[in-house]
Amino acid sequence: MSESVQSGVRPGNGVRSGDDVHEHHGGFPVFTPVQAGPNYGEFVESLRRLQDLAVSTHLPDDVVDDAIARVNALSDMLEPHRVSEGKSPAGFNRQLPGRGSLLLLPWLFEKVEVDGIRSRGVFRLFHRGGNSAAHGGTIGLLFDDMLGMIVYASGHPIARTAYLHVNYRQVTPLETELVLEGRVDRVEGRKLFCTAELRDLDGTVLADCEALMIELLPGQP
Numbered sequence: 001m002s003e004s005v006q007s008g009v010r011p012g013n014g015v016r017s018g019d020d021v022h023e024h025h026g027g028f029p030v031f032t033p034v035q036a037g038p039n040y041g042e043f044v045e046s047l048r049r050l051q052d053l054a055v056s057t058h059l060p061d062d063v064v065d066d067a068i069a070r071v072n073a074l075s076d077m078l079e080p081h082r083v084s085e086g087k088s089p090a091g092f093n094r095q096l097p098g099r100g101s102l103l104l105l106p107w108l109f110e111k112v113e114v115d116g117i118r119s120r121g122v123f124r125l126f127h128r129g130g131n132s133a134a135h136g137g138t139i140g141l142l143f144d145d146m147l148g149m150i151v152y153a154s155g156h157p158i159a160r161t162a163y164l165h166v167n168y169r170q171v172t173p174l175e176t177e178l179v180l181e182g183r184v185d186r187v188e189g190r191k192l193f194c195t196a197e198l199r200d201l202d203g204t205v206l207a208d209c210e211a212l213m214i215e216l217l218p219g220q221p
């Protein structure tokens, strides 16, 4: 989640002030958010489609050769534009699915408030584990990403995940709209105990988690 924490945009509507508790970044650099251009979301979605196809096609060898050449040509086009961490729009743009990051699940936030967050989206074909279910690791990825936003929305300083306990209650379907809700349940000093649930639109819990987030000390990476 970290990148949207760095966006400087407060949960809800306001813009955070300079003396806000979120200025406590531990050892994290303070990045200036990089706004995505008007076509950046489409670019990332095109790459997701490519990933979907990469895991759901059986290509003749000549098509594979052609695909290698074309993908390498695309990479050669992008290569001169490499930037260091924090200088790309990837991950900074909360208005885009997965905040414009190819790593993250392509979900959108519906609620980012002190008492918790709600996010909605789908697992894609390239998140498939077995028998058309989402891979368990991608569910952990979704939870971990949301935990960062939960901490941020709650008004606590930047924290890292010390542990993340996931309960897989039901098989999680692909390409089906789902909802995740989570919040900070209790605080003990630097320790933030968080919970979250992943549900289908009928309200059935597919997975839930309990996590310990620990606020970073100054200089902690």
Ligand SMILES: CCCCCCCCCC(=O)SCCNC(=O)CCNC(=O)[C@H](O)C(C)(C)COP(=O)(O)OP(=O)(O)OC[C@H]1O[C@@H](n2cnc3c(N)ncnc32)[C@H](O)[C@@H]1OP(=O)(O)O
Binding pocket: 001, 002, 003, 005, 006, 025, 028, 029, 144, 148, 158, 159, 160, 161, 162, 163, 189, 191, 212, 214, 216, 217, 220, 221
């Ligand atoms: C602007 C940038 C925004 C960035 C947002 C970042 C969000 C990203 C979310 C992630 O980081 S996910 C990546 C996966 N997580 C990590 O890589 C974390 C790696 N671990 C660490 O960096 C350190 O272990 C950590 C900062 C989490 C804690 O180290 P500390 O040395 O500060 O804590 P310490 O070991 O002193 O423990 C503090 C308290 O937590 C407890 N604790 C620590 N780890 C625990 C654990 N695993 N289980 C239970 N308790 C635990 C520990 O017992 C103690 O309890 P008490 O205060 O009651 O004595």
